[in-house]
Amino acid sequence: MKNITITEHQKLYFSSKGSQKNIISKQDAMYLQQLEEHQDRKIFAWGRNYVSPQHWVGIVSTPYTNIEILPKIAEEMKEESVRKLFINMLLLAYDIPVRGNIESAFQRGSNGFLDILVSIFLTLLSKELRKGIAQSYVKNRRNTSKIKGSIDFSRQLNKNMFLYNKFVCDYSVLTVNNMLNKIIKFSLLSIIELPISQKNKNNAKRMLSYFDDVEVVNIQKSDFDKVFFDRRTKGYKEIIEYCRLFYEQKRLQLKSQDIKISFLLFDMNKLFEMFIFKVLKRIFGTKVKYQCATQYLVASVHGKTKKILLKPDILYHDDSYGKIVIDTKWKIVKTFAAENDIYQMHSYLSSLENIREGILLYPKSINNDKMVGDYFIKSNVQNLLLKIRTVDLTLSGDLPTFFIHLRHIIGR
DSSP: OEEEEEETTOOEEEESSOOSTTEEEHHHHHHHHHHHHHHTSOOEEEOSSEEEEOSEEEEEEOSSEEEEEEOOOSSSOOHHHHHHHHHHHHHHHTTOOOSSHHHHHHHTTOOSHHHHHHHHHHHHHHHHHTTOOOOEEEEEEEEESSOOSEEOHHHHHHHHTTOTTOEEEEEEEEESOSHHHHHHHHHHHHHHTSSOOHHHHHHHHHHHGGGTTSOOOOOOGGGGGGOOOOTTTGGGHHHHHHHHHHHHSEEEEEEETTEEEEEEEEEHHHHHHHHHHHHHHHHHGGGEEESOOOEEEEEOTTSSOEEEEEOOSEEEEETTTEEEEEEEOOOOOSSSOOHHHHHHHHHHHHHSTTEEEEEEEEEOOHHHHHTOEEEEEOOSSOOEEEEEEEEOGGGGGSHHHHHHHHHHHHTO
């Protein structure tokens, strides 16, 4: 199996042989095209003899090649440093505590950021499983000959009106076949199918044996909200957040006869937005809101019909200063901000109440830094203040320093 590591927007060339380093075969390119068609979204830019990943980063595995796509965080940075910063972003965005897990995962010789994430997850899970598989109370309802728990009188009358030796009872039972374990089992089964090291696959298979008495179910997003933690299961809270992280990303297996393509991809637009919000939330607390939608851009003359809900990425509100709209943009511009981004900010600044200013926030790069400044958006009523700023993600490895950096950007 060939392993290739590239960054966003980097051209990955393909040829009929594909035997050279960082060159894939035409068959690999065909699999990537298949993947894009099944996802029904633009993941790659295509040229005559190359393919270039856009704002999606992660792992794509064809039958012949593993392709790791890293984010373009800095102009020049070693792959290992990029992986560490990217994993830090993921953990912060998903409210997973950042401890010494990343360093120890690197020291264990993990290859690729997905392997590192899986390694951290399996280490945490192994630690909890040593104490025993999690048990929790699950509500049951049965028509039984003995009273257990409480009688459901409405169902009792409907079902057992003339049966004096039967009772419809609601009761709780302590079991391992609970939603928490179902989610973990689903995650382990999914992990085994991912393009990770054999060591991690073997560890995941070994841990699956703990869950023999847990049924296999197709987990839905809403199932995560059904997990409640008590003194027995509180140690699994971080583990479930990893399960959520793995679940919520774009992942798919395309199977055709004996051919299988698997991938785990992260949308950097959404990740960057959520990461900045979560860091600002740590700094400013309840003063920061995420996608706070209360007003509409268009309303009928009589006010009965409203259209186009205004939903800025981040809203900062300080009673003594006013409101700041922050819109994150994961892109590297050519000369200046895109017209659509300016029009969008104009809508926020002119339509939302008590807005002091707007900030378009981009990742730091040579081109992006050139447009940093304060601008007025012309308006018949008043000039609207727009600030364009860039954030240096290389500082995010040191959170106290990064907090100061973001405070300086927001000006608070």
